[in-house]
Amino acid sequence: MVAALTRRFGDLGIAEEAAAEAFATAVERWPVDGVPPNPGGWLTTTASRKAIDRIRRENKRDDKHKEAQMVYDNVPPEPIGAIDDDRLRLIFICCHPALAMQTRVALTLRMVGGLTVPEIARAYLVAETAMERRITRAKAKIKAARIPYRMPSAEDLPARVSGVLAVLFLVFNEGYLATGPGTDPLRHDLTTEAIRLTRLIRTLMPGDGEVAGLLALMLLIEARRPARVSAGGELVPLTEQDRGAWDATLIAEGHRLVRERLAAGVAPGRYQILAAINAVHTSARDIRDTDWSQVLALYDQLVRLDPSPIIALNRAIAVAEIDGPDVALATVDRLAEALTGYHAYHATRAELLRRLHRGPEARAAYDKAIELAGNTAETAYLTRRRDQLR
Structure with a gap:
């Protein structure tokens, strides 16, 4: 332009x-x-x-x-560059390297991804006001630094793709389990669009392992969607899902992508490891058949790449299956300061305390998780679990 x-x-x-x-x-x-x-x-x-x-x-x-x-009124359209799809092209444009990674992702989620400021803030576990300021600063920087609108060329894609993948993953996550109280628990429109755009990137960058990893991860999670919410509108956790209702076609494609990346012999990135973890889960015909030692080994590998408290929380679930809920609870409690506003932290604590027969503490943890959970299906599930305590 x-x-x-x-x-x-x-x-x-x-x-x-x-x-x-x-x-x-x-x-x-x-x-x-x-x-x-x-x-x-x-x-x-x-x-x-x-x-x-x-x-x-x-x-x-x-x-x-x-x-x-x-x-003035006869300006020809700008050449589309390397990307044919309008929305994907805009995401690549917005994920400009001149902006910090979290800032470019937040701005793109707001501008192109269609997520609200509260939804973006919950994805980053920060206050809405803090996220609003971050987006406002990004807008000001675009104007002050005169960051140009420019159609991305093929040479621009590698420098921007990590931000684009982060945007698509967060859009997918919002569809996988919507955080807003006034929305459907599962937003198929968001998960479908995220998968569609990731497939397009895979076509543009077939040799990028993280693109393949993210696509595999999305497919393996999306395959479980038919079994995630009960007829009564309650969230069904992985341990209780009807695995016969899972989409076998999506699982087969996801597994194929994971195997391709393993055969490549290249050290995997974050999305590839997450895809491998989900491949282990979707390979088990029953929850009792899950290879938890493999899941834990993959989480150990992931923690070295991404030592975030949320990864540590998810790892603790595998620890509970191998070393027991008491060991896992000690790990989870060390994350209290970082995750105090995250409903899944309190839900995980509640389940571990339940297994340790510490009813009053489990009830308090369920109460906190219910208070923080915005999804109606998840709230219904947590309420039932709490009310089942003696």
């Missing part, structure tokens, strides 16, 4: 400033108005208008001003 504007207005500086202003306008308007049918054309037209306004303000270059007015 910058090149096209430069050709029309004859000034690289005006073109770059106009493109940056158009991108900043999109950041403000698209989350409210929705992404336009032709985003590239919208941004190009908006940038043209910004350029015309700037020329008018400067009150010079009359000839170029007239030329700009002549082409």
Whole structure:
């Protein structure tokens, strides 16, 4: 787009400033108005208008001003570059390397992914006000640093793909278990779109192991969707799901991708390890057949790559199956400060305390998990578990 504007207005500086202003306008308007049918054309037209306004303000270059007015309503669409899909292209554009990783992901989730600020804040386990400030700072930086709107080329993709994968994973997670109290527990529209876009990236970057890993992870989780909520609207945990209801086709594809990555002989990344963990779970015909030692070994590998408290919490579930709930509880309790506002932390503690026959403490943990859980299906499940305590 910058090149096209430069050709029309004859000034690289005006073109770059106009493109940056158009991108900043999109950041403000698209989350409210929705992404336009032709985003590239919208941004190009908006940038043209910004350029015309700037020329008018400067009150010079009359000839170029007239030329700009002549082409004002007849701006051809920007070449689409390496990516045909409008939404995927916009995600790559928004995941600009000039922004910090968490900032670019949060901004893209708000602008293109369709998630609300509360949903994004819950995904990052931060306060809504903190997330709002983070997004506001990102918008200001785009404007101040004149970060240009530019169609990504094939050479741009590797530098941006990690942010794009993070966006798609968080969109998928919101669909897998919606966090808002006023939404459906499972949002099939979000999981389907995340899978679709990840498949497109896989086509663009077939040799990227983390792209394949994320696709496999999504497929193996999505395969369990038919068994995740009961007819009464209650969440069904993995231990109680009807495995005959799982989608065998999605599982087979996910397993194939995991095997391909193992055969590649390359050290796996975060998404590949998470996919392998889910492959172990979906390989077991019954919960009692789960190879928990393999799950724990994979989590040990994952912790070295991503020593986050949420990974440590998930690892503790495998520890409970091998070393017992008392050992797992000691691990979980060390995460209290980091995860005190995370409902799954309290739900995990409640289940471990339940297994240790510490009823009053388990009830208090269930109460806290119910207070923090926004999903109606999960709240129903936790309430039933709490009320079953003697």
